[in-house]
Amino acid sequence: MNEIQLKYGCNPNQKPSRIFMEDGSELPVKVLNGRPGYINFLDAFNGWQLVKELKEAANLPAAASFKHVSPAGAAVGLPLSETLAKIYWVDDLGELSPLACAYARARGADRMSSFGDFIALSDVCDEDTARLIKREVSDGVIAPGYTKEAMELLMAKKKGNYNIIQIDPAYVPAPVERKQVFGITFEQGRNELDINDELLSNIVTENKKLSKEAELDMKISLITLKYTQSNSVCYVKGGQAIGIGAGQQSRVHCTRLAGQKADNWYLRQAPQVLNLQFIESLGRADRDNTIDVYIGDEYEDVLRDGEWQKRFREKPPVFTREEKRVWLDGNKEVTLGSDAFFPFSDNIERAYKSGVKYIAQPGGSVRDDLVIECCNRYNMVMAFTGIRLFHH
Numbered sequence: 001m002n003e004i005q006l007k008y009g010c011n012p013n014q015k016p017s018r019i020f021m022e023d024g025s026e027l028p029v030k031v032l033n034g035r036p037g038y039i040n041f042l043d044a045f046n047g048w049q050l051v052k053e054l055k056e057a058a059n060l061p062a063a064a065s066f067k068h069v070s071p072a073g074a075a076v077g078l079p080l081s082e083t084l085a086k087i088y089w090v091d092d093l094g095e096l097s098p099l100a101c102a103y104a105r106a107r108g109a110d111r112m113s114s115f116g117d118f119i120a121l122s123d124v125c126d127e128d129t130a131r132l133i134k135r136e137v138s139d140g141v142i143a144p145g146y147t148k149e150a151m152e153l154l155m156a157k158k159k160g161n162y163n164i165i166q167i168d169p170a171y172v173p174a175p176v177e178r179k180q181v182f183g184i185t186f187e188q189g190r191n192e193l194d195i196n197d198e199l200l201s202n203i204v205t206e207n208k209k210l211s212k213e214a215e216l217d218m219k220i221s222l223i224t225l226k227y228t229q230s231n232s233v234c235y236v237k238g239g240q241a242i243g244i245g246a247g248q249q250s251r252v253h254c255t256r257l258a259g260q261k262a263d264n265w266y267l268r269q270a271p272q273v274l275n276l277q278f279i280e281s282l283g284r285a286d287r288d289n290t291i292d293v294y295i296g297d298e299y300e301d302v303l304r305d306g307e308w309q310k311r312f313r314e315k316p317p318v319f320t321r322e323e324k325r326v327w328l329d330g331n332k333e334v335t336l337g338s339d340a341f342f343p344f345s346d347n348i349e350r351a352y353k354s355g356v357k358y359i360a361q362p363g364g365s366v367r368d369d370l371v372i373e374c375c376n377r378y379n380m381v382m383a384f385t386g387i388r389l390f391h392h
Contacts (some may be wrong), residue, residue, distance in 0.1 A: 001026060001030075002020055002021045002024055002025060002026055002027055002128040003018050003019065003020030003021070003027070003037060004018060004019050004020070004027065004031065005017075005018050005037075005297070006018055006019065006037055006038050006041075007035060007037055008037070008038065008282075009038045010038055010039060012153065016106055016119055017346065018037050018257040019038075019041055028167055028168040028171035029142070029165050029166065030162070030165070030166045031045075031163070031166070032146070032151070032161050032164040032165065032166055033154070033155055033161075033162060033163065033164040034140060034161050034163035034164060035161070035163070036140055036163040037154055038166060039059075039069070040139055040140055041165075042069050042119055043066035043067070043068075043069060043117075043118035043120075043139075043150030044066075044118055044120065044140070044142040044165055044167075045070075045142075046069060046120075046227045047064045047066045047071070047118060047119070047120025047142060048120050048121060048142050048167055048225040048228075048232060049227055050062075050064045050071060050074055050223060050224065051063060051064050051120045052122055052123040052169070052228075053223045053226070054074065054076055054121040054122065054220060054223055054224075055076070055123070057196075057216070057219045057220070057223060058076040058194060058216055058219070058220070060076040060077045060078065060098060060102070060238070061076065061097075061098045061099040061121075061122050061123045061240075062074070062075065062076050062102050062121075062122040063075060063077075063099065063102035063103035063104050063105070063106040063107075063119065063120065063122070063129075064106050064119070064120040064224075065103070065106045065107045065109075065113075065114040065117040065118075065119060065151070066117055066118045066120065067113055067114065067116070067118070069229060070227075070228045070229045070232070070244070070246040070247065071106075071197075071224055071227065071241065071244055072106075072109070072113035072114040072117060072240045073105065073106035073107060073108070073109035073113075073114055073229055073239030073240070073244070074106050074220065074223075074224045074240070074244075075101075075102050075105030075106045075109070075220075075239060075241065076102055076105075076216075076220065076239045076240070076317075077097075077098030077099055077100075077101045077102035078098075078102075078209065078238065078239040079081070079098075079101060079103060080096065080101050080103075080104060080105070083269050083274070084105070084108070084269075085104070086274060087268045087273075087274070087343050088104045088105070088107065088111075089108075089284045089287075090104045090108075090132060091317075093128070093131065093132065095249070096128050096132070096209075097126050097128040097129065099122075099125070099126055099128070099129045099148070099276050100120060100126070100128035100131075100132050102121075102122075102127040103119065103121065103129055103132055104132060105132070105239070105240040105242065106241075107119075107132075107136060108267070109179075109240055109241055109242050109243070109244075109261075109265055110243070110244070110261050110264075110277065110294065110385040111181060111288045111290070112292055113137075113261075115137055115285060115288075116137050116138065116139055117136075117139065118138070118139050118140050118141070118142070118163075119133060119138060119140070119141040119142070120141075120142050120143075121141065121142070121143035122143075122144075122151075123143070123144065123331075124143060124145040124146060124147060125143045125145070125146045125147065125150045125154075125376065126142055126147055126149075126150055127153065128152075128275070129146060129150065129152050130146075130147075130149070130150035130153040130154050131153060133153075133154065133157070134153045134154065134156070134157050135284075137194040137285060137286075138157075138162075138163065138236045139163060140162060140165065140335050141154065141162075141163070141164025141165065141167075142165040142167055143165075143167070144166065144167055144168070144169040146164065146166070147345040151164070154287050163258060166201055168326055168369075171223065173190060174193070175189060175190055176188070176190070177189075177190050178190055180275060184356070188260070189368075191226065191389075191391075192377070193221045193224050193270055193387060193389075195217075195219050195226070197215070197299065199222070199383075199385050199386075199387065200215060200219070200261055200272065200360060200383045200385065201219055201383070202363075202376050202383055202384045202385070203381060203382065203384075204363065204368075204372055204382055204383070204384050205372060205375045205376055205378075205380060205381055205382045206379075207375045207376070207380065207381045209381060210358065211367065212225075213238075213333075214333070214335055214358045215379070216239065216358070217237065217238070217239065217335035217358065218236075218238040218335055218358060218360040219382065220236045220239065220240070220241065220335075220339060221234040221235075221236045221241070221335055221336065221337025222234075222337045222360055222385070223336050224236075224241050224244065224337070224391060225327045225338070225339040225389045225391075226339075226389050226391060227344060227391060228339070229246045229247040229391060229392065230246075230247070230339050230340070230389075230390075230391055230392060231245075231246075231247070231248050231249065231250070231251050231254045231339065231340065231369050232244065232247070232248075232254060232338075232339045233245050233251070233254050233255050233258045233336060233337065233338045233339070233347075233390070234246060234247045234258065234337045235258050235259065235261070235262040235334055235335070235336050235337070235351075235354060235356070236334070236335045236337065237262075237333065237334045237335065237355075238338075240277070242262045242334070243257075243258040243259060243260070243261035243262030243263075243264075243265060243354070244258055244261065244264070245257035245259075245261070246257030251338070251340070251342060251343060251347060252344065252346050252347050252350065255336075255338075255347045255350050255351060256350055259350050259351065259353065259354040262331075262354045262355075262375070263328055263331075263354055264292065264295060264354075266327070266328060266329065266330075266331045267295045267319075267324060267327065268291060268295070268318070270323075270324075271320045271328045272291050272316070272317070272323065272327075272392060273294070275316075276290075276291070276294070276316055276322055276337060277312050277313040277314050277316070278290070278311060278312060278313070278384065279310075279311060279312065280312055282311055286311070287314045288298050289370065290302050290311050294311065294316070295319060295321060295324065296364040299318060299319065303316070303318065312381070326353070328353070328354070331355035332355050332357065333358075334351075334354060334355040334356045334357060334358075335355050335356070335357070335358040335360070335361070336351050336358070336359045337358045337360045337361070338359075338361040338362070339362075339388065339390055339391070340361075340362055340388050340389070340390065341361055341362050341363055341364045341365040341368070342361055342365060342371050343365050343367060343371070344367060344370070344371075345367070345371050345374035347371075348371060348373065348375055348378070348380070352378050352380075356380065357379075357380055357381065358380065358381045358382075359380060359381070359382040360382075360383050360385055361381070361382070361383075361384065361385065362383075362384065362385050362386055362387055362388050362389075363384030363385070363386060364386075368384075
């Protein structure tokens with residue numbers, strides 16, 4: 001098969017729609033179930049490239065949760081702590097396989113954004129991962145294969161219509177890629193940049209102590225940015241993205257957006273959130289929405305009389321701004337990657353508030369000296385990669 005007809009393009013009025021191989025060769029993918037759409041395939045192919053590179057960099061299974069052609073989360077398969085298992089709603093599933101841990105992390109970092117995601121897995125989907133996927137709201141999954149048990153679980157999802165794509169892991173695309181915009185063809189060489197140790201060797205700050213864990217987190221941030229709509233920044237901790245800011249015209253707005261997501265990830269681990277007494281009938285998605293409001297500035301929307309009773313067995317106390325700041329001050333050793341240089345030190349100031357210790361960015365701004373000076377003030381470690389990672 002060298003083409004797949006799609007229901008429509010990005011929108012229902014955009015017809016006809018298909019994916020196909022221009023040279024007439026076989027497509028490297030098979031649709032095992034469902035009917036993936038245009039955006040599904042965009043998410044699937046971007047996600048597959050991301051997890052394939054993450055696995056190569058970390059030598060661990062990797063997973064990504066994609067929404068609208070940018071990752072909402074990406075991670076490698078490190079074990080989950082008891083707290084992470086609880087805030088990702090997987091503490092009832094017992095010990096999980098490394099691949100399932102990777103997806104739990106990718107899905108759990110920003111569960112609000114991951115709702116209705118398209119999943120990418122670096123390895124054959126196993127039963128543990130399928131069990132996790134089966135109970136989440138998701139559009140589909142791409143992986144190099146599926147065990148029999150995993151297929152049975154996934155085939156039962158969405159009344160048998162869940163999108164399941166298998167990709168040939170040996171597929172290598174042509175070195176030149178093309179796309180059309182307004183009837184005009186654009187052509188460029190594929191971004192084959194290898195995110196490796198050498199790319200991180202130019203440390204420009206006074207503090208040059210880069211641990212192996214931080215080095216891996218730097219690679220995860222840059223590989224994630226490679227497949228995130230620009231402008232983009234990515235906060236990473238412990239082998240997973242914890243805040244991704246995509247598609248912002250201003251870099252500091254991107255840094256703020258991703259930083260707020262990273263803060264929310266950490267706030268979910270606070271005792272005030274872990275001890276919330278939800279009513280039994282409240283589903284995971286509604287709990288996620290409630291937590292998001294509870295830890296935000298509009299907390300009264302879920303705490304006022306007539307509303308809290310719909311969500312909680314008992315009314316929780318207000319999680320005050322002062323209490324949140326004290327808790328956030330405990331978040332340390334966070335890594336930040338940027339797809340282009342920081343033009344002003346305000347990005348560093350904002351990153352510091354979210355516990356950033358390590359930074360990877362291209363460098364090359366006329367104000368690099370001010371950015372480095374700000375990093376030195378906070379004893380940060382910053383590497384200049386010399387490489388931009390725009391993705392559109």
